[in-house]
Amino acid sequence: MLNRTILVGRLTKDPELRYTPNSGVAVTTFILAVDRSFTNRQGEREADFIPIVVWRKQAENCANYLKKGSLIGVDGRIQTRNYEANDGQRRYVTEIVAENVRFLDSKPRQDGGKSNQGNDFSEVGYEVDEDVPF
Amino acid sequence: MLNRTILVGRLTKDPELRYTPNSGVAVTTFILAVDRSFTNRQGEREADFIPIVVWRKQAENCANYLKKGSLIGVDGRIQTRNYEANDGQRRYVTEIVAENVRFLDSKPRQDGGKSNQGNDFSEVGYEVDEDVPF
Amino acid sequence: MLNRTILVGRLTKDPELRYTPNSGVAVTTFILAVDRSFTNRQGEREADFIPIVVWRKQAENCANYLKKGSLIGVDGRIQTRNYEANDGQRRYVTEIVAENVRFLDSKPRQDGGKSNQGNDFSEVGYEVDEDVPF
Amino acid sequence: MLNRTILVGRLTKDPELRYTPNSGVAVTTFILAVDRSFTNRQGEREADFIPIVVWRKQAENCANYLKKGSLIGVDGRIQTRNYEANDGQRRYVTEIVAENVRFLDSKPRQDGGKSNQGNDFSEVGYEVDEDVPF
DNA sequence: TTTT
DNA sequence: TTTT
Numbered sequence: 001m002l003n004r005t006i007l008v009g010r011l012t013k014d015p016e017l018r019y020t021p022n023s024g025v026a027v028t029t030f031i032l033a034v035d036r037s038f039t040n041r042q043g044e045r046e047a048d049f050i051p052i053v054v055w056r057k058q059a060e061n062c063a064n065y066l067k068k069g070s071l072i073g074v075d076g077r078i079q080t081r082n083y084e085a086n087d088g089q090r091r092y093v094t095e096i097v098a099e100n101v102r103f104l105d106s107k108p109r110q111d112g113g114k115s116n117q118g119n120d121f122s123e124v125g126y127e128v129d130e131d132v133p134f
Numbered sequence: 135m136l137n138r139t140i141l142v143g144r145l146t147k148d149p150e151l152r153y154t155p156n157s158g159v160a161v162t163t164f165i166l167a168v169d170r171s172f173t174n175r176q177g178e179r180e181a182d183f184i185p186i187v188v189w190r191k192q193a194e195n196c197a198n199y200l201k202k203g204s205l206i207g208v209d210g211r212i213q214t215r216n217y218e219a220n221d222g223q224r225r226y227v228t229e230i231v232a233e234n235v236r237f238l239d240s241k242p243r244q245d246g247g248k249s250n251q252g253n254d255f256s257e258v259g260y261e262v263d264e265d266v267p268f
Numbered sequence: 269m270l271n272r273t274i275l276v277g278r279l280t281k282d283p284e285l286r287y288t289p290n291s292g293v294a295v296t297t298f299i300l301a302v303d304r305s306f307t308n309r310q311g312e313r314e315a316d317f318i319p320i321v322v323w324r325k326q327a328e329n330c331a332n333y334l335k336k337g338s339l340i341g342v343d344g345r346i347q348t349r350n351y352e353a354n355d356g357q358r359r360y361v362t363e364i365v366a367e368n369v370r371f372l373d374s375k376p377r378q379d380g381g382k383s384n385q386g387n388d389f390s391e392v393g394y395e396v397d398e399d400v401p402f
Numbered sequence: 403m404l405n406r407t408i409l410v411g412r413l414t415k416d417p418e419l420r421y422t423p424n425s426g427v428a429v430t431t432f433i434l435a436v437d438r439s440f441t442n443r444q445g446e447r448e449a450d451f452i453p454i455v456v457w458r459k460q461a462e463n464c465a466n467y468l469k470k471g472s473l474i475g476v477d478g479r480i481q482t483r484n485y486e487a488n489d490g491q492r493r494y495v496t497e498i499v500a501e502n503v504r505f506l507d508s509k510p511r512q513d514g515g516k517s518n519q520g521n522d523f524s525e526v527g528y529e530v531d532e533d534v535p536f
Numbered sequence: 537t538t539t540t
Numbered sequence: 541t542t543t544t
Contacts, residue, residue, distance in 0.1 A: 001544095002142035002341045002370055003168045003182060004274050005212065006408040008135040008475050008504060034137045034212075037502060048137060048214045050228070071506065073270045073410050073475070078139065078168075078212075078230075080182045087221065090541090094184070094228035096212075100439060102269055102410060104473065104506055135504055136475045138408050140274040142341050142370060144543035167543035171368060183542055203543060205372065207276050207341070207404045234305060236276060236404055238339065238372055269540095270410035271436045271450060273480065276403040302405045302480075316405060316482045318496070346407065346436075346480075346498075348450045355489065358537090362452070362496035364480075412539040435539035451538055471539060 003077040005096050007050060008104070009034035011070050015054075017063035028059035030066070032074065032096075051095040053079070058101055065103055073102035137211040139230050141184060142238070143168035145204050151197035162193035164200070166208065166230075185229040187213070192235055199237055207236040271345040273364050275318060276372070277302035279338050283322075285331035296327035298334070300342065300364075319363040321347070326369055333371055341370035405479040407498050409452060410506070411436035413472050419465035430461035432468070434476065434498075453497040455481070460503055467505055475504040 015030040033047045040046055052074060054062050066072065076098040085091040149164040167181045174180055186208060188196050200206065210232040219225040283298040301315045308314055320342060322330050334340065344366040353359040417432040435449045442448055454476060456464050468474065478500040487493040 001144075001168050002140060002207070002274060002276075002343055002368070003170070004141075004272065004343055005139045006270060006272050006477075007137055007212070008270075008410065008506065009137075010135075034135050036137070037504075048212055050212055050214060073136070075270055075272055078141070078182055078184055080184060092541095100270070102439075104410065136408060136410075136477055136502070138406065138477055140343075140404060140406050142276065142372065142404075146542040165542065169544075171370075181543070205544080209274075209404055209406055234404070236305075238276065269412075269436050270408060270475070271438075272409075273407045275405055275480070277405075278403075302403045304405070316480055318480055318482060341404070346409070346450055346452055348452060360537095414538040433538065437540075449539070473540080 005074070005076055005078055007032055007034050007052075007074040007096065009047075009050070009072070009074075011066055011068055011072070012049065014067050015062050017059060026056055026059040026063075028054045028062045030062075032072070051093075052076075052098050053095050054098045054101060058098065062101055071104040073104055074098045075100040075102075139208070139210055139212055141166055141168050141186075141208045141230065143181075143184070143206070143208075145200055145202055145206070146183065148201050149196050151193060160190055160193040160197075162188045162196045164196075166206070185227075186210075186232050187229050188232045188235060192232065196235055205238040207238055208232045209234040209236075273342070273344055273346055275300055275302050275320075275342040275364065277315075277318070277340070277342075279334055279336055279340070280317065282335050283330050285327060294324055294327040294331075296322045296330045298330075300340070319361075320344075320366050321363050322366045322369060326366065330369055339372040341368075341372055342366045343368040343370075407476070407478055407480055409434055409436050409454075409476040409498065411449075411452070411474070411476075413468055413470055413474070414451065416469050417464050419461060428458055428461040428465075430456045430464045432464075434474070453495075454478075454500050455497050456500045456503060460500065464503055473506040475506055476500045477502040477504075 009032040012031040012033050015028045017026060017028045019026055030052055032050045032052050034050060035045055035047045038045075074096060076096045079095055079097045081093045081095075082090050083093070143166040146165040146167050149162045151160060151162045153160055164186055166184045166186050168184060169179055169181045172179075208230060210230045213229055213231045215227045215229075216224050217227070277300040280299040280301050283296045285294060285296045287294055298320055300318045300320050302318060303313055303315045306313075342364060344364045347363055347365045349361045349363075350358050351361070411434040414433040414435050417430045419428060419430045421428055432454055434452045434454050436452060437447055437449045440447075476498060478498045481497055481499045483495045483497075484492050485495070
């Protein structure tokens with residue numbers, strides 16, 4: 001069906017890069033703090049703390065370019081998993097698998113936009129450089 | 135910042151309607167099964183099971199019109215909470231607070247769209263019935 | 269940056285399948301009618317009529333499985349183009365490039381969900397069938 | 403049905419604030435340049451140029467705090483309109499009605515998040531400060 | 537009519 | 541604890 005999440009927020013800590021034991025695929029994880037747009041009863045602005053998972057090249061870009069406090073945009077999907085905890089109980093996990101991560105701590109680029117500061121997701125293109133549908 | 139989730143899926147069970155103890159506000163909860171668009175290593179299509187929370191009038195509409203297996207669209211935001219579990223440990227919960235729920239198994243409407251089959255969220259309108267910006 | 273649109277609505281007419289002149293890539297176009305969730309001053313429910321473009325295999329699936337009135341979900345991005353009109357003026361076009369189309373006229377599937385009724389976008393998988401990040 | 407668009411991009415010019423002739427409601431418009439995440443055949447990064455409409459208090463905030471080049475996040479819905487052009491032809495317009503605008507070039511806040519730098523959308527709260535659904 |  |  002459809003499953004889409006878009007977030008803008010800041011990393012609560014430096015990202016953690018690991019590699020899967022079998023295939024050696026890069027995977028980076030971190031928690032994103034997303035300020036709410038409304039305040040609570042005490043007039044305080046709270047935040048949601050959302051676990052993010054990034055795979056492959058983007059995982060390495062995130063590990064290289066991001067740190068605690070970095071502002072990013074995430075476009076991804078919700079994933080749920082469950083596992084057996086140490087106490088024998090089933091534990092349920094919800095996290096966002098990021099398909100596109102944008103770095104937003106914008107010191108404006110010096111190159112007029114040709115490079116992309118680690119935002120290198122050119123493999124995910126749907127472009128056909130031709131023709132005009134409507 | 136930004137926090138937006140859109141889902142289309144089916145209820146795993148009948149929705150549960152309750153009222154908050156102090157203010158008596160209606161709140162309905164259910165789990166949404168969202169089929170993935172890709173298959174796993176065994177060629178099987180898996181799903182994510184995502185907790186949904188709906189408040190107020192929409193909570194009552196959901197309780198009245200939805201049941202196990204109903205197909206719906208959800209437009210909302212991710213919320214995280216944590217609480218102390220019985221074993222003294224902190225437990226983390228991630229759920230979607232639905233701001234808009236659309237009922238989708240329904241036959242095309244016979245009334246030309248005047249009624250809205252329980253999808254009554256007219257209070258959330260941004261419409262200004264006047265003028266043309268661009 | 270980020271550019272994401274999610275829609276649920278019905279085709280206003282049968283979809284149109286064409287092929288690009290040079291590369292012969294399949295492209296399907298149609299207009300999606302998306303009912304608004306609020307009513308206008310006259311208490312009528314209006315709709316937005318949004319041009320959709322679908323490429324490649326999904327274009328052919330759409331042409332094969334959809335028709336006027338079909339209910340679908342679209343996950344894509346906004347694209348703007350401009351061209352010189354017959355009168356010599358520049359004309360501006362905004363349309364949604366669908367990256368994922370879901371067929372929602374649910375006659376429940378008979379196969380327990382193994383097949384996918386033309387919703388075959390398995391090439392867009394980010395899955396790594398291994399490991400547990402958090 | 404569902405209609406949701408999320409964008410992150412930069413204003414191509416200073417925003418324009420007007421007031422509707424009858425009700426005197428504030429409305430601000432601007433074009434958002436959204437860089438694509440992929441490059442074209444020539445290896446250049448292109449952008450989409452998307453018309454944004456903001457109403458009421460947020461319109462005034464945008465006019466006060468934004469200018470050409472400002473980086474923002476937009477959460478809104480697509481709206482289509484048509485009108486008769488001077489040449490007697492029907493012209494079709496697609497634009498994003500912003501329900502939530504986030505200002506993103508801003509330095510991390512010094513006040514621990516109490517204020518909100520013109521991002522004052524507290525009227526759109528769904529919060530019930532009580533109870534734990536799941 | 538396009539931002540960085 | 542999972543829908544079709």
